[in-house]
Amino acid sequence: MKPHATVLSLLVVCGLLGTARAEPPSQSKQQYFATATKSLEEGAINQAIDEYELMADHGIQHPDASFNRALAYIRRAESPQEQAGDLGRAAAAFSEVLTLRPDDAEAREGLRLVREEIGRRRARRGAEQVIMSPSLARTAVGLLSETTWAILAGLGSAMLSVGLALRLWFTRASSRLTGGILGVVGALLLVVSGAFAFGARHLRLTSRAAIVVVPEARLLDETGKPRVQRGTSAIIEGERVYVVDERGPYAQIEWGTVAGWVNRSQLMLLDH
Amino acid sequence: MNLRTTALTTLAVLSTASSALAQSGVQLSTEVSQRTVEQGDSFQFQVTAMTGSGDPVPSSPRLPAPPGATVHGPSISSQQHVQISGGTIERRQGFTATWSVTPTRLGKLRIGPASVLVGSKQVQSEAVVIEVVPVGQAPQQRSRRSRGLFGNDPFDMFRRRGSLFPPGMFDDPFQDPFQDEPQQQIPQYPPEYAVTRAPDPIAFVRSTADKKSVVVGEQLTFKVYVYGSRGPFEPRGLNEPAAADFVSFPIEEDRTELREYPVDIGDQIWHAAKLREIALFPLKTGNLPLGPMRISLSGRGYGGRGNQPGLVRQGETLSINVTEPPLAGRPPGYRIGDVGSYQLAAEVQPKTVQQGDAISVAVTLKGIGNLPLKLDVPQKAGVEWLQPQVRGDVGPQNSIVQGERQFQYVVRMRKAGNIDLGEIRLPYWDPSKRAYFTATARLGSVKVTPSATAQAEVEEQSTQPSTKLSKSLSLRKTLGPDAVSEAPPTDTPWFWALLALGPALVAASETTRRVTKKVSSKLSVRRSDGMSLANRALSDAEKARETGDAPGAISAAERAIFHGIEAVTGLKGRGFLRHELADRLTEVGVPATLATQIADLLAHCETARFTGDDASKAATDIVNQTRDRLKELGRLRRSIKRAPPP
Numbered sequence: 001m002k003p004h005a006t007v008l009s010l011l012v013v014c015g016l017l018g019t020a021r022a023e024p025p026s027q028s029k030q031q032y033f034a035t036a037t038k039s040l041e042e043g044a045i046n047q048a049i050d051e052y053e054l055m056a057d058h059g060i061q062h063p064d065a066s067f068n069r070a071l072a073y074i075r076r077a078e079s080p081q082e083q084a085g086d087l088g089r090a091a092a093a094f095s096e097v098l099t100l101r102p103d104d105a106e107a108r109e110g111l112r113l114v115r116e117e118i119g120r121r122r123a124r125r126g127a128e129q130v131i132m133s134p135s136l137a138r139t140a141v142g143l144l145s146e147t148t149w150a151i152l153a154g155l156g157s158a159m160l161s162v163g164l165a166l167r168l169w170f171t172r173a174s175s176r177l178t179g180g181i182l183g184v185v186g187a188l189l190l191v192v193s194g195a196f197a198f199g200a201r202h203l204r205l206t207s208r209a210a211i212v213v214v215p216e217a218r219l220l221d222e223t224g225k226p227r228v229q230r231g232t233s234a235i236i237e238g239e240r241v242y243v244v245d246e247r248g249p250y251a252q253i254e255w256g257t258v259a260g261w262v263n264r265s266q267l268m269l270l271d272h
Numbered sequence: 273m274n275l276r277t278t279a280l281t282t283l284a285v286l287s288t289a290s291s292a293l294a295q296s297g298v299q300l301s302t303e304v305s306q307r308t309v310e311q312g313d314s315f316q317f318q319v320t321a322m323t324g325s326g327d328p329v330p331s332s333p334r335l336p337a338p339p340g341a342t343v344h345g346p347s348i349s350s351q352q353h354v355q356i357s358g359g360t361i362e363r364r365q366g367f368t369a370t371w372s373v374t375p376t377r378l379g380k381l382r383i384g385p386a387s388v389l390v391g392s393k394q395v396q397s398e399a400v401v402i403e404v405v406p407v408g409q410a411p412q413q414r415s416r417r418s419r420g421l422f423g424n425d426p427f428d429m430f431r432r433r434g435s436l437f438p439p440g441m442f443d444d445p446f447q448d449p450f451q452d453e454p455q456q457q458i459p460q461y462p463p464e465y466a467v468t469r470a471p472d473p474i475a476f477v478r479s480t481a482d483k484k485s486v487v488v489g490e491q492l493t494f495k496v497y498v499y500g501s502r503g504p505f506e507p508r509g510l511n512e513p514a515a516a517d518f519v520s521f522p523i524e525e526d527r528t529e530l531r532e533y534p535v536d537i538g539d540q541i542w543h544a545a546k547l548r549e550i551a552l553f554p555l556k557t558g559n560l561p562l563g564p565m566r567i568s569l570s571g572r573g574y575g576g577r578g579n580q581p582g583l584v585r586q587g588e589t590l591s592i593n594v595t596e597p598p599l600a601g602r603p604p605g606y607r608i609g610d611v612g613s614y615q616l617a618a619e620v621q622p623k624t625v626q627q628g629d630a631i632s633v634a635v636t637l638k639g640i641g642n643l644p645l646k647l648d649v650p651q652k653a654g655v656e657w658l659q660p661q662v663r664g665d666v667g668p669q670n671s672i673v674q675g676e677r678q679f680q681y682v683v684r685m686r687k688a689g690n691i692d693l694g695e696i697r698l699p700y701w702d703p704s705k706r707a708y709f710t711a712t713a714r715l716g717s718v719k720v721t722p723s724a725t726a727q728a729e730v731e732e733q734s735t736q737p738s739t740k741l742s743k744s745l746s747l748r749k750t751l752g753p754d755a756v757s758e759a760p761p762t763d764t765p766w767f768w769a770l771l772a773l774g775p776a777l778v779a780a781s782e783t784t785r786r787v788t789k790k791v792s793s794k795l796s797v798r799r800s801d802g803m804s805l806a807n808r809a810l811s812d813a814e815k816a817r818e819t820g821d822a823p824g825a826i827s828a829a830e831r832a833i834f835h836g837i838e839a840v841t842g843l844k845g846r847g848f849l850r851h852e853l854a855d856r857l858t859e860v861g862v863p864a865t866l867a868t869q870i871a872d873l874l875a876h877c878e879t880a881r882f883t884g885d886d887a888s889k890a891a892t893d894i895v896n897q898t899r900d901r902l903k904e905l906g907r908l909r910r911s912i913k914r915a916p917p918p
Contacts, residue, residue: 033751035604040747043653044694050605050648057599064748074742080656110745117741146760153771154761161774168782186775194771201762249556 029060036065040072045079048072061271063101069093070110077117085213087121090114091238092211092268099209099270102145118238127216130236132256138203138242146200152193159186207242207254210267217267219260224250232258243269297327298390299364300397304383308403310410314374314510317343319397321388322351322366328391331665333369335386340377340404344512346370347522348667372522374512375404389663407509408581461533465497465544470537475500475569477547477587479513481562485593488554489609489642490703491673493523496548496565496587502573504532504543508582514563517594518552519642523668551673553642554594555609562590597701601708605648606699612641612674614700618713620693627688628726631718635660635696637711638676642666647679650694650715654687654730686730688722802839803909806832806902813895822880822887829891829898830877833870836905840912850875861912866904873897 036051052069070093077086091114097107119129134142144152159182166179216234219227227233235241235255241262245252251264298321305316321330337343346369369388375381384399470476476499483492494515498507507530535544547565554560566586570576574583596608618635625631637643643666649657658681666675685691693715701708761767798804813828837845841860848856850871857867873894880890 030751037747037749044651046648046651047605054602054604054606057602062751062754064751067748071742071745071747074745078740078742080658081651106745113741113744146762150761150767157771157774161778164775164778164782168778190771190775197762201760204760248558 029055029062032058032060033062033065033068036072037068040068040075045072045076046081049076061096061100063097063104063107066093066096066100067104067107067110070097070107070114074114084215085237087114087118088211088213088215088237089268091118092213092270095209095211095240095270115238118236122236127236130232132232132239132258134256135254137199141196141200141203144196146197146204149193149197149200153190153197156186156189156191156193159183160190161186203242207244209270210241210243210251210253211270212237212239212241212262212266213268214266217262219258220250220262222247222250222252222261224248224261224263227260235262241267243267298323298330298388298395299366300388300395302384302386302397302400304400304402306402306410308405308410309375310407310509311375311378311404312407312509312511313410314372314512315402316370317373317383317386317400318368318370319386319388320351320366320368321390321395322364323390325363325365330366330388330390330395332389332663333367333386334388335369335371335384338381338383340379341373341375341381341383342512344372344374344520345522348665372512373402374510375402378404378406380404461535461544464495465533465535465546467499467535467537467544470499470501470540470542472585474502475505475574475583475585477565477567477585479562479565479587479590481552481590481592483592484590485595486554487595487597487611487701487703488557489611489701491551491553491612491641492592493671494548494550494552494562494590495546497544497546498567498569498585499535499537499542499544500569500571500574501537501540501542503571505545505569505571505574506576507545507547507567508570508576509566509568509584510547511566513548513565513587514561515550515552517555517558517560518562519555520553521551521642521666521668521673523549523551523671549671551668551671553609553611553673554592557594557596559591560594562592564589597708603699603708603710605697606701606708607644609642610644610698610700611703612639612643612700613702613704613709614639614641614643614698614711616696616698616711616713618696618715620715620718622718623716624719624721625685626721626726627685627723628729629723630658630682630684633657633681633683633693633715635679635681635713636676637679637698638674639711640672640674641700642673643675643677644698645677647696647698649681649696652691652694654685655691655693656684656686658682658684685718685720686726688720688727690717690719692717802835803902803906806835806839806905809835810895810898810902813891813898817888817891817895820888822891825891826877826880826887826894829894830874832898832902833874833877836902837870840905840909845874850878862908866901866908869897870901873901 032051032055036048036055039045039051040048049069049072052065052072055065056069070090073086073090073093076082077090091111094107094111094114097104098111101107122129133139141149163179163181163183163186166175167183168179170176170179212235215237218234219232221227232255235253235258239255241253241255243251243253244259246264247261249264250261251267252261253259253267301320303316303318303320305318309315317335319333319335321333323330333346333348335343335346348367348369350367351365369386371386373383381402381404382399383402385396387394387396389395464480467478478497478499480495480497481492482495483490486492494513496513498505530545530547532543532545535542547567552562564587566584568576568582568584570582576582597606597611615638616635618633620631620633622631635647637647645662647660651657660679660681662677662679664675664677666673666677668674683693695712695714698711699708700711809828809832813825813832816822816824816828834845837843837857841857841862843856843860845853853874854864854867854871857870858864862870876890876897877894880887880894
């Protein structure tokens with residue numbers, strides 16, 4: 001009974017320490033958010049956008065602030081004060097929410113609606129609809145999160161270890177059979193998940209996700225001249241691209257299977 | 273001589289296409305500095321707009337760039353004329369706008385018409401056609417840039433050398449026309465022309481910027497000077513400096529005039545002239561280049577006469593470090609590039625309207641810097657701001673870009689009541705005070721009287737089913753839990769090692785187990801080997817001898833010999849009689865001498881064991897002999913192992 005009481009006391013103390021360490025939202029963050037949200041409620045959309053953007057400029061990131069920023073851009077896009085790229089910026093803000101809080105279903109739905117709206121507006125203008133499928137490598141790696149791949153690789157490693165031990169150190173036939181199966185499955189899991197975890201890490205470290213925030217981002221060559229090629233010549237608003245290099249005012253991007261350069265100011269990088 | 277020729281040539285070449293229009297009381301005249309120009313050479317296109325005292329002041333001169341030419345400018349100088357005729361005073365006011373045009377294609381080039389705004393009307397000047405010829409084929413216009421049509425002063429041409437008469441009228445007829453002017457005292461020149469060292473003995477171009485580090489939108493002044501050591505020169509083929517990342521405002525008031533100053537550099541007198549003075553506003557951050565300006569000089573000592581190429585010189589490229597204003601203290605709504613010192617004023621009329629009607633909001637923005645062309649208006653429910661009309665102009669005054677813009681808004685009031693319009697705010701960064709400020713204009717309230725029609729319209733709009741995207745998403749009013757930002761485990765350095773650690777540990781354990789087993793097995797074999805047993809027995813013999821156990825030492829030495837024999841030959845030595853042993857050993861390949869020595873040693877052991885005489889000495893002798901024989905047996909065994917199989 002006594003040991004149980006000790007463990008419980010320790011747990012309570014740890015819990016209290018954890019609670020004490022969890023930093024409450026800073027006052028300035030709350031203030032920024034409250035001011036911007038009040039402006040948005042009062043219909044002062046431009047002011048609200050400025051305040052939410054200022055919050056982001058100061059490095060204060062919060063998924064709910066990004067969500068409201070997206071909403072502010074959508075409202076401006078639906079008002080007479082609409083500015084080119086408003087829906088793209090809304091898509092960027094929703095993507096930021098999903099980067100910060102991947103399970104935010106409302107933001108996911110918002111992003112889908114914004115992209116639909118961009119498509120509708122393009123269709124009304126008679127602009128070409130472009131559907132770009134992501135590259136095979138990114139699709140495969142993106143099936144699971146990097147952490148999940150890492151956990152699976154760890155599991156594979158453990159299974160391989162147990163399998164080897166059973167196979168090598170036990171003489172009973174059933175143990176050796178179990179060990180063989182565990183070893184093979186574990187080795188496969190370790191190799192595949194390890195490779196995907198490594199790939200995901202490599203893509204994360206060598207490229208940055210960004211959203212196109214202009215109606216069309218013209219694809220350029222390395223010198224900044226418009227690229228002359230058949231097929232896709234511009235990336236449409238709200239699309240997610242990956243920036244792999246930056247040189248002067250230009251950013252080298254991957255958009256699905258298309259690679260090229262665009263003007264950096266036409267993108268909003270998703271920092272996290 | 274030079275000055276006289278200058279004036280005459282200028283008269284001949286500066287063909288003036290002037291016209292006076294009497295449209296809306298405005299007088300417009302157009303002038304060009306040249307009718308025939310070389311490709312790549314710049315010339316001036318000038319429009320003078322004047323109106324009477326009761327008419328609106330002309331403003332906003334515009335000149336569309338024609339295909340095949342680049343246009344820079346305008347530089348604007350304001351003018352006021354007062355004329356007294358017949359006892360009446362007539363005042364006229366206006367400006368002269370000058371553009372620098374550089375043709376890039378050969379052939380006829382049509383420039384203009386330029387336009388100016390007079391009140392709400394746009395008035396156009398005449399267009400002018402210029403002949404663009406290849407380089408070197410234009411008629412020579414010596415010193416056309418060094419003086420205006422009549423110089424700065426119309427009487428100037430009569431005042432040269434202190435004479436009021438035209439040059440040449442009373443000149444010495446025998447004077448060498450090419451003789452240089454008599455040496456004069458160097459007049460004072462502006463300090464900006466001063467240079468301590470000439471980088472080139474004949475001519476050079478110097479570029480300067482008053483600031484090397486600015487923020488986006490902050491003015492810097494870029495100046496380009498040319499210096500020549502061989503007397504007066506005429507600049508030809510000017511290449512404008514590339515400043516693609518800047519908005520530029522030419523500062524020089526009259527770019528048709530290029531004033532030369534004699535400047536002392538070292539112990540030499542140079543002629544210096546300012547080619548450009550431009551106010552620049554950077555558009556982005558980074559180390560932005562200001563391209564070099566290239567110039568071709570012509571004149572005595574410089575070449576460039578007739579078809580001769582002139583002396584070409586080029587300035588250096590400057591690099592301007594452009595940053596953003598600091599983030600600390602940045603007010604909401606600040607837009608990058610709003611830099612200077614601004615003032616806002618607003619007037620709202622009328623103050624009482626009926627619901628659904630519009631009011632007028634006139635906002636005046638004035639100040640220093642490149643004033644923005646757009647203002648953020650306060651948005652309120654039921655208040656609809658339409659796109660504004662923007663007027664006014666911004667340009668350099670005393671080398672500082674400043675001016676005024678008027679924004680005329682029409683605002684529809686859709687909601688009844690006493691509506692507070694709020695205020696217009698324009699945050700800006702003041703580089704002189706290194707701080708942010710916000711120019712504010714309070715708009716006040718407007719009383720909106722209800723209108724049944726307008727109200728019905730508003731209600732109808734609000735009851736219509738909305739397909740708006742924003743309606744399907746609700747605003748978040750409080751901050752939820754913070755995003756948990758955890759680095760993925762793959763970023764931890766031990767992760768990859770840990771993945772391999774489990775299987776590696778198992779494999780290593782198994783390998784260790786197997787190696788240990790193999791080693792112990794080998795050790796066991798080695799331990800049962802005859803020579804090992806022999807060496808161990810010899811060791812026992814030595815120990816026994818040291819402890820004084822002579823019989824024990826002899827016995828152990830005998831055992832060592834037998835083990836040695838067995839290890840080398842496979843013979844069990846104890847199974848043979850002493851006299852047989854030497855023969856048997858010789859038969860299996862042991863050298864006869866060694867075989868005899870071994871047999872003798874064994875006999876010695878037997879004798880010593882049984883006689884017991886001087887046992888200690890005998891034991892020492894036997895142990896020593898045993899050691900020697902074992903060594904020889906060991907050598908024999910190694911030689912047998914090395915020998916190729918029969």
